[in-house]
Amino acid sequence: MSATANQSSKTSNTTGRLSGDRLVELYRTMVLSRYLDERVWLLNRQGKAAIAASAQGHEATQVACIEATDPSQDHYLIYYRQFTAMLALGTEPEEMLRGFLAKEADPMNAARQFPLHGAHPRVDLFNFSNVIATQLPQAAGVALADKLKGSDAVTIVFFGDGASSQGDTHEAMNFAGVHKLPVIFFCENNRYAISVPLENQMGIESVASRASGYGFPGVQVDGTDVLAVHEAMTAAVDRARAGDGPTLIEASVERLLPHTTDDDHTRYRSADDIEKMSDRDPISIMSELLKRSDLLTDSQDESIHANAKKRVNHATDTVDAEPYPGVESMFDHVLEGSANGGNS
Numbered sequence: 001m002s003a004t005a006n007q008s009s010k011t012s013n014t015t016g017r018l019s020g021d022r023l024v025e026l027y028r029t030m031v032l033s034r035y036l037d038e039r040v041w042l043l044n045r046q047g048k049a050a051i052a053a054s055a056q057g058h059e060a061t062q063v064a065c066i067e068a069t070d071p072s073q074d075h076y077l078i079y080y081r082q083f084t085a086m087l088a089l090g091t092e093p094e095e096m097l098r099g100f101l102a103k104e105a106d107p108m109n110a111a112r113q114f115p116l117h118g119a120h121p122r123v124d125l126f127n128f129s130n131v132i133a134t135q136l137p138q139a140a141g142v143a144l145a146d147k148l149k150g151s152d153a154v155t156i157v158f159f160g161d162g163a164s165s166q167g168d169t170h171e172a173m174n175f176a177g178v179h180k181l182p183v184i185f186f187c188e189n190n191r192y193a194i195s196v197p198l199e200n201q202m203g204i205e206s207v208a209s210r211a212s213g214y215g216f217p218g219v220q221v222d223g224t225d226v227l228a229v230h231e232a233m234t235a236a237v238d239r240a241r242a243g244d245g246p247t248l249i250e251a252s253v254e255r256l257l258p259h260t261t262d263d264d265h266t267r268y269r270s271a272d273d274i275e276k277m278s279d280r281d282p283i284s285i286m287s288e289l290l291k292r293s294d295l296l297t298d299s300q301d302e303s304i305h306a307n308a309k310k311r312v313n314h315a316t317d318t319v320d321a322e323p324y325p326g327v328e329s330m331f332d333h334v335l336e337g338s339a340n341g342g343n344s
Helices: 020-045 059-067 083-088 093-100 135-149 167-179 208-214 226-241 271-280 282-292 298-320
Strands: 007-009 075-077 155-160 183-189 218-222 247-252
Touching (some): 020 059, 020 083, 020 298, 059 083, 059 226, 083 093, 093 298, 135 155, 135 167, 135 183, 167 183, 183 226, 208 247, 218 226, 226 247, 226 282, 282 298
Parallel strands (some): 007 218, 155 183, 183 247, 218 247
C-alpha cells in the first residue's frame, strides 16, 4: 500500500475475512455496549455516576478494530469514548461500572480519577489523560520500544477528530513516519470536537489526507460498517507487522448523544442534524446486515438484547451494593512530596 492522500475502503457483499459466527459475536458486544452505555447515563441522572462520555454511534468501528488485532500481543491506547473497545478486549461490565460509581474494587484507578482513565494490565490498556491527544506520542513510544526489541506487536491508538488538530498528533505521526513504527492511528471522526464542527477546527475535509505529509497511508472508511473497518484495519495491521510503518485510519461515525453527560448538544447541533444521525446507528445497521445475510433471525435478535439487558442489570445490582473506598485509603497511591519539591 503506497502513501496517498486518501484511500477509500469499501465493503463487499460478503462477510469478508469474518465468519458469520464472528459477526454475530461482534454484534453481541455492540448490543452489550449500548445497554451498558445507556445504564451509565441513567446512573448519572440518578446522581450515582459523576460523568460519562458515550460510545453510542461508535460501536461498530470499535469492535471491528479490535477484531482485526491480536490482544495477546498488541497494545491499545484508548481515550474516554471507548466502551465498546474495552468490552471487546475483555473488560467486564462490573469492572467498568465500578469506575463510574467510584467503588472500592475499581480495578483501573481505585476510584481516584475520571471513570475508565486508569491502566488495566489484564487487557493491556494503558493509563490515559483526560487531556486530548496526549496518548498519541505515548503510542509512538510504545511502538518504538517494540521495534527496538524486535517484537511483532502492533500499537493501536484511538482518538477523535478534535484531537487530530492538536500538536501532539503532528509530533506523534511525524516521529512514527520517520522511524516507520508499527503503530496505527485510528481516528473516530464524529464531526464535533465537543461543540466545534469539523469545518471550524480544520481547513481540510479529511483527517486521513494528513497522512501523506508524514509519509504513510491515510484511509477513510465508513465507521458504521463493521466489514469495511475490519478490512481497513487488517490491511493496516499486516502493513505494520511487515515493517512497513504506520497507517492513519479515519472512521466516519455519529455521536448519537451529547459530548458528555454534562453537555447539551441541542445548543450547537440543528434539530435536523440530530434527527438524521439516527439513520447511521451502527446497531441497526449491523442487525439489518446480519438478517439480510441470513445470520440472524428476529427471535435471535430479541434474545441478544434480552441477555445484554439482563447482564447489565446484574452488573448494576452487584456493583451498586459494593462499598466505596474508606477514608483511611485517601492517600493510597499518592506520591508524597517534600517541602522543597523533592520526593520522599
